[in-house]
Structures are given as structure tokens and as C-alpha cells.
Amino acid sequence: MKKNLLTFGIKASLLLLISISLALTGCERIQNQVGVPSTPSAKQAIATIAPASDSSVTGMAIFTQNGDQITFTVEIQNASPGIHAVHIHENGDCSAPDGKSAGGHWNPTDVAHGKWGVGEFHLGDIGNITVGEDGTGSLELTTDLWEIGTGSDIDVVGKGIIVHADADDFISQPSGNAGARIGCGVITLAE
Numbered sequence: 001m002k003k004n005l006l007t008f009g010i011k012a013s014l015l016l017l018i019s020i021s022l023a024l025t026g027c028e029r030i031q032n033q034v035g036v037p038s039t040p041s042a043k044q045a046i047a048t049i050a051p052a053s054d055s056s057v058t059g060m061a062i063f064t065q066n067g068d069q070i071t072f073t074v075e076i077q078n079a080s081p082g083i084h085a086v087h088i089h090e091n092g093d094c095s096a097p098d099g100k101s102a103g104g105h106w107n108p109t110d111v112a113h114g115k116w117g118v119g120e121f122h123l124g125d126i127g128n129i130t131v132g133e134d135g136t137g138s139l140e141l142t143t144d145l146w147e148i149g150t151g152s153d154i155d156v157v158g159k160g161i162i163v164h165a166d167a168d169d170f171i172s173q174p175s176g177n178a179g180a181r182i183g184c185g186v187i188t189l190a191e
């Protein structure tokens with residue numbers, strides 16, 4: 001009788017343990033279905049723009065991936081009121097005081113300089129920022145022509161952002177006659 005009770009006790013404990021583990025597994029499954037989406041968080045790249053050619057221009061550029069679209073925003077401060085060209089240049093190198101170390105326009109598709117979205121244009125031909133009396137200006141662009149952190153020819157990471165003294169005329173070759181380089185930043189993958 002005592003032995004039977006003991007056996008019953010062990011059996012009951014085992015059953016209890018199995019029920020608990022089943023219940024836990026069930027919970028986990030539900031959490032996995034409802035919880036965190038399986039896609040990784042949005043990829044981002046950033047560039048901090050620092051003064052070049054004795055200007056005091058500063059700024060920040062951010063690239064954010066959303067599906068196959070990348071949204072680019074740039075904000076600059078301490079620039080002279082008026083129109084300033086902004087481009088992606090081929091080298092992520094701002095070591096030269098005049099920004100020339102950033103090289104020419106980033107042009108992986110080997111076409112002519114132009115206006116973004118119109119006919120031929122470099123993948124670095126972002127366009128012009130209008131700066132107000134307060135010295136600030138911003139621009140936003142969404143495109144599927146770039147990639148972030150893929151290492152492909154159209155990956156923006158490792159390239160440079162240049163802000164110019166003058167406007168891009170979208171016609172002059174090879175770079176739109178936009179004048180001195182007054183701001184420079186290196187595009188890096190954001191962690």
C-alpha cells in the first residue's frame with residue numbers, strides 16, 4: 001500500500017512536470033508568433049559634416065533603409081544664406097583642408113553629371129540645399145538607387161558628403177560648377 005502511494009506520488013509529479021513544460025513551450029510559441037518581427041532592424045548610415053575651406057559649416061546626413069527604399073536627410077548649419085550644392089563624392093576622405101581628398105562625384109554607373117531624377121545623373125548628384133537667413137538648410141530624398149552596407153557598387157558607405165559654396169547648375173561637366181567645398185563628411189554604417 002505504501003509502495004503504491006509512493007509510485008502514485010512519482011507518477012503525479014512526472015505528470016505535473018510534463019504539463020508545466022508543455023505549458024511553457026506553448027507560451028514560447030505564442031510569444032514567437034506575436035512578438036518581435038523576423039526582419040532585422042532598419043539599416044542606417046550617417047555622416048557628420050565638418051567645415052572645409054575655412055568655412056564654419058556643420059551638419060548631419062542620415063541614410064535610413066526601409067525595404068528597398070533609402071530615405072536620405074541632410075541638415076546643415078552656419079552656411080551663408082542662398083543655394084548650396086550637396087553631392088556624394090567617391091572617397092570617404094575629408095583629410096584635405098579644401099575637401100579635395102573626397103575626389104570627384106560618386107559615379108558608379110559611369111554617366112554624365114546632371115540633375116537627380118532627370119535623364120543622366122551621377123548617383124552622387126543629390127542636388128541643392130536652400131539655406132535661410134539663419135544659416136540652416138535641409139533636404140530629403142527617397143530612392144531605390146542606393147544601398148547601405150552591402151559592399152556593392154551602389155553602397156553609399158565609405159563615400160563622402162560634400163557641401164559646396166555655390167549652387168549646382170546641373171549642366172556643367174563634370175560636377176555642376178558648384179565652387180569650393182565648404183563642408184565634408186564621411187559616410188559610415190551606424191551601429
Ligand SMILES: [Cu+2]
Pocket residue numbers: 085086087088089105162164175178
Ligand atoms: Cu560636390
Ligand SMILES: [Zn+2]
Pocket residue numbers: 087105112113114122124125174175176
Ligand atoms: Zn555629379
